[in-house]
Amino acid sequence: MISPSEISFLPNSPGCYMFFDETGTVIYVGKAKDLKKRVSSYFQKTTQDIKTRTLVNKIKSIDFVLTKNEVEAFLLENNLIKKYYPYFNLDLKDSRRYAYLHFTDDKIPILEVARIRNKTGEYFGPFVSGMVRKTIMDSLSWHFKIFTYKPSIKVKKTIDVEDYNKKVNQVKKILKGNTDELIDELTESMKLASKNNNFEYALTLRNQIEAIKTLKEKQNVEFSKKVDAHVINYEISAGEVHLLLFNIRNGVVEEKQEFVFSEKEDFLEEFLLQFYDSVEVPEEIILPIELSDALVEYLSNKSKKKIKIIVPKIGEKKEVLDFVAKNITATFFAGSERVTELKKALNLEKLPRVIECFDISHLAGTNTVASMSNFKDGFPDKSNYRKFKIKANANSDDLLAMEEVLRRRYSGSLSKTMKKPDLIVIDGGPTQLAVSAKVLEDLKLSIPIVSLAKQFEEIYFPNNNTPLRLDKKNKGLLLLQAVRDETHRFGNAYRKVLKRKEVFGK
Numbered sequence: 001m002i003s004p005s006e007i008s009f010l011p012n013s014p015g016c017y018m019f020f021d022e023t024g025t026v027i028y029v030g031k032a033k034d035l036k037k038r039v040s041s042y043f044q045k046t047t048q049d050i051k052t053r054t055l056v057n058k059i060k061s062i063d064f065v066l067t068k069n070e071v072e073a074f075l076l077e078n079n080l081i082k083k084y085y086p087y088f089n090l091d092l093k094d095s096r097r098y099a100y101l102h103f104t105d106d107k108i109p110i111l112e113v114a115r116i117r118n119k120t121g122e123y124f125g126p127f128v129s130g131m132v133r134k135t136i137m138d139s140l141s142w143h144f145k146i147f148t149y150k151p152s153i154k155v156k157k158t159i160d161v162e163d164y165n166k167k168v169n170q171v172k173k174i175l176k177g178n179t180d181e182l183i184d185e186l187t188e189s190m191k192l193a194s195k196n197n198n199f200e201y202a203l204t205l206r207n208q209i210e211a212i213k214t215l216k217e218k219q220n221v222e223f224s225k226k227v228d229a230h231v232i233n234y235e236i237s238a239g240e241v242h243l244l245l246f247n248i249r250n251g252v253v254e255e256k257q258e259f260v261f262s263e264k265e266d267f268l269e270e271f272l273l274q275f276y277d278s279v280e281v282p283e284e285i286i287l288p289i290e291l292s293d294a295l296v297e298y299l300s301n302k303s304k305k306k307i308k309i310i311v312p313k314i315g316e317k318k319e320v321l322d323f324v325a326k327n328i329t330a331t332f333f334a335g336s337e338r339v340t341e342l343k344k345a346l347n348l349e350k351l352p353r354v355i356e357c358f359d360i361s362h363l364a365g366t367n368t369v370a371s372m373s374n375f376k377d378g379f380p381d382k383s384n385y386r387k388f389k390i391k392a393n394a395n396s397d398d399l400l401a402m403e404e405v406l407r408r409r410y411s412g413s414l415s416k417t418m419k420k421p422d423l424i425v426i427d428g429g430p431t432q433l434a435v436s437a438k439v440l441e442d443l444k445l446s447i448p449i450v451s452l453a454k455q456f457e458e459i460y461f462p463n464n465n466t467p468l469r470l471d472k473k474n475k476g477l478l479l480l481q482a483v484r485d486e487t488h489r490f491g492n493a494y495r496k497v498l499k500r501k502e503v504f505g506k
Helices: 004-009 035-044 050-058 070-084 093-097 130-144 161-175 179-195 199-217 267-278 293-303 316-346 398-411 430-442 475-504
Strands: 015-020 026-032 061-066 099-103 111-114 122-127 229-237 240-249 252-262 284-286 308-310 354-363 366-376 386-389 423-427 449-453 458-461 464-468
Touching (some): 015 070, 026 050, 026 070, 070 293, 130 199, 179 199, 229 267, 240 316, 267 293, 316 475, 354 398, 354 475, 366 398, 398 430, 423 475, 430 458, 449 475
Parallel strands (some): 284 308
Antiparallel strands (some): 015 026, 099 111, 354 366, 458 464
């Protein structure tokens, strides 16, 4: 182990290096073709991002391990990261959500979710989206009567094993993407059943065909060549990498996965190294930039087959890469555009990245509740939604209820556990706004606050009875409407729950 002042003694050889802080904790693991040159670069650059500067300031000692070549360095780096989980390395815990659908090799196979491939049987996936995986699993088990749990001995005796395994094979075809072939087979069987007046069986087959077609429609972009591939693109904004990965299975885009992490040198290679530690490497990886030969060799060795890295300039795959880039804008920056437009429309000093909106809901003066929605960067942040059962005897007095909920949010326990928003929106007109602004004044809070009156979609400001009317296509107004409508929906749902409890006692 050496100190940062002894970097000149490092060898010009491939290997891995580890940075330690003053407590002896590993805070970063990296790999290099030339250890001396790579480690020295951290202490020579003057144009580093904030995170890298923070890392360098914390380095108190350095250790290294020599390897035979750069490919071996990739392998060692991956093992060291998994061993130490260094603070300054990329954290891709989200990738653990990836899972497979697994058919056991029992006499009566069971379809189950598997996080790791450690059993005998047949695996399908991985599925990027848990929601898509559940939809597919539920649909297949329902329409094809496939077990997702181990049947009891009593149930097993009633099963026609040959017929059941025929259905299992049909489901396997669907999971492999051979849907057209199966639809043709089932259509012929349905026609035959109908011809023989076996209408109940024909209806079952029709429902199976419709289920397959519905699942097929989820695959929205098709390659002419049926390949398994990952398409990865990214955009860097404000020191952060916004990366999207599209999973292509049997030539169709199945689902996407999104990642955001700090920009740093070699961020893409580090991302790929960690990502493919827990996910099977596909036949092709389509990227906007080339990878080092060492990383390509490492990925090929890991998958036990030669991996194609494609950086398309024209043609079908370039179109798909551009398609992912468009999705990056829609996924990460559409909300930012609306937030920027709202700042401009309301003449705010800072971007309203976090918006909280309040609404009062009751039924003929009973079950009065308040709801609060929270939007972050133009999108709902449901983890920060809150609902309030009004304690005061407000009956149908919305103003009294609004005063109570604002005091509870900004002076009660929530004020200590939740950050204050950049903008408060009140569902209502100037009267509701005046009461709300008075609460903030009493609490000595200087948070911008407006109200949105639904009849003409007018925006009111404190101490100003002249409303602002924006063009109905204004993105800032559309954001305010989305915030208001979501708060209204959330409050009505809560009020209905309370009413149901009142009527049925549960």
